[in-house]
Amino acid sequence: MPYEKITPEIIEKLKAVVGPKNVVTDADAMQPYSHDEVTDPAYHRMPEAVVFAETAEEVSAVLKLANDFHFPVVPRGAGTGLACGAVPEYGGIVLSLEKMNKILEINTEGLYAVVEPGVRTSDLQDAAEQQDLFYAGDPCSGDSCFIGGNIATNAGGNRAVKYGTTRHQVYSVEVVNPKGRIVTLGARLQKQSTGYSLEQLIIGSEGTLGIITKATLKLVPKPKYALDLLAIFDDRRKAMGVVTKLIKAGITPTCVEFMDNITIKSVEKYLNETLQGSDNGNYIIVEVEGTNEDDLDDKAVILDEICTENGASSVLVADHNKIWQARKAFAEAVRAESLIVCKEDVVVPVDQEALLLDEILRLSQKYNLITRIASHAGDGNIHLNILKGDDDTYEAWDERVKANQQELYAFIYAHGGRLSGEHGIGYKRKALMKEFTDPGELEMMMDIKQALDPNNILNPGKIFDIDEKA
Ligand SMILES: O=C(O)CC[C@@H](O)C(=O)O
Numbered sequence: 001m002p003y004e005k006i007t008p009e010i011i012e013k014l015k016a017v018v019g020p021k022n023v024v025t026d027a028d029a030m031q032p033y034s035h036d037e038v039t040d041p042a043y044h045r046m047p048e049a050v051v052f053a054e055t056a057e058e059v060s061a062v063l064k065l066a067n068d069f070h071f072p073v074v075p076r077g078a079g080t081g082l083a084c085g086a087v088p089e090y091g092g093i094v095l096s097l098e099k100m101n102k103i104l105e106i107n108t109e110g111l112y113a114v115v116e117p118g119v120r121t122s123d124l125q126d127a128a129e130q131q132d133l134f135y136a137g138d139p140c141s142g143d144s145c146f147i148g149g150n151i152a153t154n155a156g157g158n159r160a161v162k163y164g165t166t167r168h169q170v171y172s173v174e175v176v177n178p179k180g181r182i183v184t185l186g187a188r189l190q191k192q193s194t195g196y197s198l199e200q201l202i203i204g205s206e207g208t209l210g211i212i213t214k215a216t217l218k219l220v221p222k223p224k225y226a227l228d229l230l231a232i233f234d235d236r237r238k239a240m241g242v243v244t245k246l247i248k249a250g251i252t253p254t255c256v257e258f259m260d261n262i263t264i265k266s267v268e269k270y271l272n273e274t275l276q277g278s279d280n281g282n283y284i285i286v287e288v289e290g291t292n293e294d295d296l297d298d299k300a301v302i303l304d305e306i307c308t309e310n311g312a313s314s315v316l317v318a319d320h321n322k323i324w325q326a327r328k329a330f331a332e333a334v335r336a337e338s339l340i341v342c343k344e345d346v347v348v349p350v351d352q353e354a355l356l357l358d359e360i361l362r363l364s365q366k367y368n369l370i371t372r373i374a375s376h377a378g379d380g381n382i383h384l385n386i387l388k389g390d391d392d393t394y395e396a397w398d399e400r401v402k403a404n405q406q407e408l409y410a411f412i413y414a415h416g417g418r419l420s421g422e423h424g425i426g427y428k429r430k431a432l433m434k435e436f437t438d439p440g441e442l443e444m445m446m447d448i449k450q451a452l453d454p455n456n457i458l459n460p461g462k463i464f465d466i467d468e469k470a
């Protein structure tokens with residue numbers, strides 16, 4: 001890629017924009033910005049400088065410099081991604097938004113929040129709760145990830161069954177577009193038919209079309225009554241088979257999550273706690289909200305019946321904090337087992353998900369893979385983690401992982417699915433994106449990128465490589 005190196009002249013100009021303390025070139029200080037949560041060092045890349053922005057105007061000036069001098073700008077939130085979307089594959093600068101971390105407004109009349117991109121998701125959840133309100137976005141990394149990154153990647157998480165993904169929480173975003181113009185896209189409206197929904201184009205574009213500098217997000221009244229049920233199944237295929245039945249019951253659960261037994265054991269070890277049914281159980285965790293205690297009880301009875309009729313050995317009311325601590329510890333528990341992990345994030349229509357699990361189990365046997373499986377089962381989204389075993393070489397493992405991927409993705413696309421449900425493409429999955437995406441669809445994405453970012457300076461090489469355009 002013919003980009004300019006970050007010269008001392010460029011460093012001086014960057015310092016003039018954001019102040020000397022906000023430009024870092026020391027290798028040790030830059031090291032944490034060379035990767036996200038992908039632990040395999042093969043995917044780490046050092047930036048040439050890390051720049052911290054404190055205002056939209058600074059972001060704008062940095063992007064104008066990038067166009068003038070032709071260097072890449074890689075926007076970064078908390079760095080909790082799993083697709084290398086914030087990793088500077090082609091060098092240049094990492095532009096961190098972590099200092100733009102203010103909750104600007106929680107509006108209890110209009111039910112919305114205005115936040116800067118570096119606000120931690122859990123901080124927004126807590127701030128809303130203090131006003132008896134609720135921010136529905138809830139990625140598993142909520143204690144560390146930022147709202148800006150949630151929007152840029154259209155983070156999914158645990159409550160999408162009822163509330164949708166991040167895109168459904170967003171009224172509007174202020175972005176700096178690749179040419180450096182500050183613009184607000186979308187509006188605080190329940191409806192509008194006023195041209196393209198550009199805010200929706202930004203959401204999930206992984207920082208390739210604009211840098212989010214402010215967002216107006218939906219809040220809802222805090223649900224007064226909620227309950228977590230834990231259904232334990234001896235057979236994991238039966239556990240997954242119950243999901244469509246739970247959805248069809250018309251109760252609109254907030255969450256329907258799945259964990260298989262070996263994963264429960266892994267989490268148990270990591271947390272050093274005993275988890276219910278961990279001897280040979282597989283979990284379906286269902287959270288429901290109700291208007292009052294009776295409503296909640298009625299829903300619980302229905303869910304209990306469905307699970308029991310479909311093979312659950314027990315259905316328990318779970319301790320909310322404990323069960324969610326276990327579910328949210330999935331990624332960390334796997335990381336504690338192995339730093340070399342392939343994380344599949346496949347998604348199919350919910351009614352195809354039991355078939356997908358069958359296929360995953362078949363392929364895991366065929367390719368002799370060590371797996372851990374957790375799933376946002378209510379969304380059809382399965383996280384298949386494939387661990388490298390101690391007595392495997394990287395090359396032998398990688399070869400089997402790739403063969404598995406080919407068969408798995410062929411199955412997924414044949415069943416109306418996609419290769420990523422929520423973690424995104426970044427640069428980690430772009431070769432597979434190219435292989436499995438309809439060329440016409442990919443061409444439209446590239447056309448949009450080229451129109452908005454003609455110099456290809458904003459997060460280049462993410463989702464696709466523009467110079468590979470046919
Ligand atoms: O590490 C993973 O594969 C999944 C991480 C996260 O999306 C989750 O749902 O736990």
Ligand SMILES: [Zn+2]
Pocket residue numbers: 140157376383422
């Ligand atoms: Zn997830």
